[in-house]
Amino acid sequence: MCGITGLLTFGSVGRPELLHVVGRMAQAIAHRGPDDHGEWADARHGVALGHLRLSIVDLSAAGHQPMVSASGRFVLVFNGEVYNHAELRRALESEGAAPAWRGHSDTETLLAGFECWGVEATLLRCVGMFALALWDTRERRLQLARDRFGEKPLYYGWVRGAFVFGSELKALRAHPGFAAPVCTHAVAEYLRLLYVPAPWSIHEGVYKLEPGCLLTVQDKPPETAPSQPIRAPGAHGTLSVHRWWKLAQVVEQAARERLRDDAEAIEVLEARLAEAVRLQSLADVPLGAFLSGGVDSSLIVALMQQQSARPVQTFTVAFEDPRYDESPHAAAVARHLGTEHHELRVTSAEARSIVPELPTMYDEPFADSSQIPTHLVCRAARSQVTVALSGDAGDELFGGYNRYLWAPRVWGHVSWLHPAARRAVGGGSLRVAASASEHAAVALRHVRHPAEKMRKLATAMEGAHSVDDLYRNLVACWPAPRALLQDPAGLPERRMELPELPHAGLDGSPARMMYWDALTYLPDDILCKVDRAAMAISLETRVPFLDHRVAELAWRLPPQMKLRAGQTKWALRQVLYRHVPRALVERPKSGFAIPLADWLRGPLREWAESLLEEAGLRDQGFLQGRPIRLAWQQHLAGSHDWSQRLWSVLMFQSWLRTNRVA
Structure with missing residues (x-):
């Protein structure tokens, strides 16, 4: 496990400056790799790569990165583990394509695979988790890749003078040209989901590479960022993104x-x-x-x-x-x-x-x-x-989440109701929802705090027109986040976007939920x-x-x-x-929880009040104080448990203060 970072400049930059900047970016994520660090740069093409190493496999200097392939064609920085790399080495040896191995790291194995089989073919052979950056000295091509499910993170974006990337946003912020403002769309989606969904990041012009994707920059990157994230398959000038692995398939x-x-x-x-x-x-x-x-x-x-x-x-x-x-x-x-x-x-x-x-x-x-x-x-x-x-x-x-069980069952017994009647159920007639079918009780048998779950389900039914809508509502924290923004101009209120479904293989709504999750x-x-x-x-x-x-x-x-x-x-x-x-x-599923509602009413109350003060919210310039203050007052009074919604605001406000974002 490691940290990676790098940049590809638009103009001419000397090698000492490239090494200085990429070293600064790498140092910002030193916690990801305390055992070793390395930088590499080529001033002719304005490219620099940085690496922080947490030594797990091959603890010797033979595992040092950035690592150059045996032929000198490829330079690689790699974060993750290829668990079957010994098998890949044997395959290379059987094909007569193995170099004189310098060590036994999976990074060296990857480089040999790229030389023999090509980048995508090698990735498809890998069993593992990873985010990597590869510079092809012959083709003058930078490629970024992320593992199938997104175990390892990878951000990329535009700053003044360069295209940059790294394992964490800290690395990108460490570039002296970084000045990306907060992305309003990302804030809205964050309030909805409690996280910023890929391919967005919290900053304009900075994005997450989605899982299973390969990003390619041919020679020089475009000098300006696209107004929207590049979804695979897609392109922006000399930059393109496509999927090397698809869950739908x-x-x-x-x-x-x-x-x-x-x-x-x-x-x-x-x-x-x-x-x-x-x-x-x-x-x-x-x-x-x-x-x-x-x-x-x-x-x-x-x-x-x-x-x-x-x-x-x-x-x-x-x-x-x-x-x-x-x-x-x-x-x-x-x-x-x-x-x-x-x-x-x-x-x-x-x-x-x-x-x-x-x-x-x-x-x-x-x-x-x-x-x-x-x-x-x-x-x-x-x-x-x-x-x-x-x-x-x-x-x-x-199929481990309780919503896979009880949401479709309860929906099946209230979907026949007129929408106005369902709104009544969603508005608070919990007994109707809970007694809609004896199957609801069976579905909730393995649920801890079933009354709370039923309350959330009843709320989620308000405005739902299908079980898929119900899923959207169940995973949403603030269901209408646009209403919380001070300046929502140009940001339409819309349903949560869900990935396109495969053509076959999803039998019923629980399977769709699992796929989306x-x-x-x-x-x-x-x-x-x-x-x-x-x-x-x-x-x-x-x-x-x-x-x-x-x-x-x-x-x-x-x-x-x-x-x-x-x-x-x-x-x-x-x-x-x-x-x-x-x-x-055998016991009810609980998750990894904390008594957040009690903490906010008790020992964290003063801290929360300082972040939720209406004038402070107004001065920050992102969130409206009135609906947030109402939720805070209702929570303190004990009439509602708005701890999850309030935590999303508190984490946003705390992040703003910590990162001093304008």
């Missing part, structure tokens, strides 16, 4: 290869997951795993321990508030599996002490409040290991959250569920193998029960 292919037999599916799933865990357990540094005691993390740890000759190191955080403390469940699973378990006990005050760090850690507004416990468990792991495996992505791939919520919220929380303290995280072969298998499972008898993740549970007794993991 995976879903369509899976529809032709459905697994129909339960027993066969469970066997194949366990074997595929075990192989992913084996590959991701390879490292030249200490390795462990997060363990919450839930289905996903317990299964990853069980498969790790099954393959390990010594106890796996596992990590969890214990909170003093029993409503949010999952540590007893994690400890029970750890005892059963025989892991070396580490439990970090954290007081509420210690957890709240993370809050001032969040605007810097997350680099742009980000308001998933589980960012706090996520960073805490990363800290716990980093005290003992350099790499930690997680159970992320199990929900999106195998995999393309939006997973990369832009879950993976972003974990990457920043971990890399802030130089911890590498790995996600076995995102081995693309596991994901492909997940889409081959029919819906009834994911959601069955009112229960989520049915197939994963069947694999887990082979290793862990059912009683240890």
Whole structure:
């Protein structure tokens, strides 16, 4: 795991200045790679690359980056891991295309692959997570690439005098020509979703490269930024973006290869997951795993321990508030599996002490409040290991979110109502929604705090004309964010944009929700959250569920193998029960939560009040004070729980103050 950055200038710049600027950009993200750093520049073409290294595989100087290929044609900076790089080396050797290896890093393997097979063909052979920048000295071409699901981040954009890129916005801001204002569209989408969705970033003229995409700049970049992000396939002058991997194609292919037999599916799933865990357990540094005691993390740890000759190191955080403390469940699973378990006990005050760090850690507004416990468990792991495996992505791939169960069921029993009647349900007639069908009670059987969930569902039904609309409303924080902006001119109020669906393979609304979540919520919220929380303290995280072969298998499972008898993740549970007794993991899904509503009414109230003061909001120039103050007063009075909405505003205001953005 590392940090990468670089630039391609529009005009003539000397090599010393290029090295100085790229070194400055790299230093801004030094936390991503404390073990080594390097810079490379070619003044003839105005290109410079920078790298920060967190040494995981091949700790020697042979893994130093930027790395030049054996022929001298390619120069590469690479962030991530290619788990099957030993297999790729053997393939190169069998084809007589392997160079005289200098070390055993996956970066060197990639360069040899690019020389032999080409860039896209090599990426398609890779099992891994990555963001990379490649300069082709022969073709005078810069290429940026991101992994299939977006585990590793990559920003790019325009500053005065150069096209720039980096693992985090900090690197781009460190360029002396950076002066990008806040993007109003990004603010609106952030308030809607709690994160800035790709390909947007919080700054105008700066964008995120979307997962599975390859960006190419031929020779010199365009000197001005496009007014809108470039979506694949698309181009802007000499810059083009296209997808080298498409989830839609995976879903369509899976529809032709459905697994129909339960027993066969469970066997194949366990074997595929075990192989992913084996590959991701390879490292030249200490390795462990997060363990919450839930289905996903317990299964990853069980498969790790099954393959390990010594106890796996596992990590969890214990909170003093029993409503949010999952540590007893994690400890029970750890005892059963025989892991070396580490439990970090954290007081509420210690957890709240993370809050001032969040605007810097997350680099742009980000308001998933589980960012706090996520960073805490990363800290716990980093005290003992350099790499930690997680159970992320199990929900999106195998049907783990409660909305997949109860939203379609409840909608099916109220969709026949006249829209005015549905608005009445959405406006507060919770008993109507809850009693619309006995199936609603079944769907909520495995839900923690079902009354809160039903309240959110009832609100989401207001204005919904289909179950897809209901999904949009369920994932929205502020449903009409444009109304919060001081200057919404030119920004129409519109529904949340959803990725285009594949032509086949999505059987029913739960499958559509999983597909949309995999393309939006997973990369832009879950993976972003974990990457920043971990890399802030130089911890590498790995996600076995995102081995693309596991994901492909997940889409081959029919819906009834994911959601069955009112229960989520049915197939994963069947694999887990082979290793862990059912009683240890069967409990309502809770997520990685904190008592945010109570904190805002109590110990964080003074801090929140300072950021939500109406004159201050007005002076900032972005958000209207009146609707926000109303939500704050209702929350303090206890008539509503607006903690999520308020947290989004607080994180935005805190980010503005920290980053001194005009």
